[in-house]
Amino acid sequence: MNGRNFKNVAPLTLDSSGKQIAKVEGYSELFVDADVIEFEILVQRTKSSVEEVKRSVFKRIEYVLYVVKTCGIKDENDVKTRQMLGKDGTDFRLSEEVFVVCSDLKMYENISNKLTEKLDESVRISAPKQSHSSDCLQNARERAVQLSVANAFGKASQMARVSAQEVRMALYLEEIESRQEDGSQSAVEFSADVHHKLTTKLVSRVFAVYELLNIFER
Template sequence: MSLQPAPPSRVFMELVPWANLGRENNPIPTLETQPVGSRSHAAKAHPGAREVHVSGAAEVSASPDRAQVIVRVSSTKEAAAEAKKSVSRRLDYITQSLQQQGLQTENVTVTKDIRRVENAYHMEAEVCITFTEFGKMQNICNFLVEKLDSSVVISPPEFYHTQGSIENLRRQACLVAVENAWRKAQEVCDLVGQTLGKPLLIKEEETKELEGQFDDQQIPEPWRERV
């Protein structure tokens, strides 16, 4: 009696990394996107998951985009009408000069005050001017001093940042810090021969905002960000 030939055998083999030995029947699930401030549970449950932790910092600065100047005129007369007339004449000259220089009315605010001082009337007016062009501000202030001399008092300019420029500065610092962290992570992965994937967590750790003056000159406002 002849034996029937045995059917050809088939062998299936799979190469499993050393870190995954003993977990062939329990593969590591794919990491899912987690909200900012939380850790991936898959990464915690499986120490074999490869991660790289880096930090990045950035510092950006911007010069002020606004300046405010106050022009004061005053007069003291025995009659209230004379005090008003003296102030109004110079006040009209100032406002007309500002209009000729192209300043918008919304950037000019005028306040007036009259009060009794002993046996006379004292009237004072203030013109608050907001400038976006600092060269024009200097030219106008010099012009008013030359034309009105000591009858006008001009305050030193007060420089500041608008809220919009500050928000843009904060956003720029954050983006640059994240970019610096990403570059650092990319260099680490290249060094060890790995491929950098999508970020699992981005956390803002520290922010600092500084502003001030030095030698009567406004210095740019730096914004420091660390992620």
């Protein structure tokens, strides 16, 4: 997550009670990477007997699960499996899918690289499906507002310093813009292409009125 702040300059004025005030805006942008990465690992083998095809698939699935765990995915709720047995003529075809959820695209890349290196074409890995959890977006929105408020306060403080004053307190604060720009994400498919992070931009703009105090009147 990273942010960028922008500053505008506004004049010092007096309110209706004669207090010296600063009216300012604060603006921030946050760029947030997806924290939910979902993908599938498919193991498929065809053999002349049920026992033989089960042994062949089990050996590969055992290694798949080992790699998934050693790459940092240890919660059982983040790894699910499904098995399907069928026939190709007189042979038996066994397919087993492993559904994995992790929080970092790097984990996906590590798992994909290790499985591709060690296993044959009977193991296929889908492209990652990326998304943002509700907690991730909520925390990012709060952070964006905090940055906007800090930007507004810094601007008011800068204005106060050049006029031999200091910021005393906020008389009014309002978020006047809150916007989310979602990145694009392609459909899940089995592919060896390089995958780019899904990034969402959050924008926040606040309007604030601060009371100022002459430093010689403290």
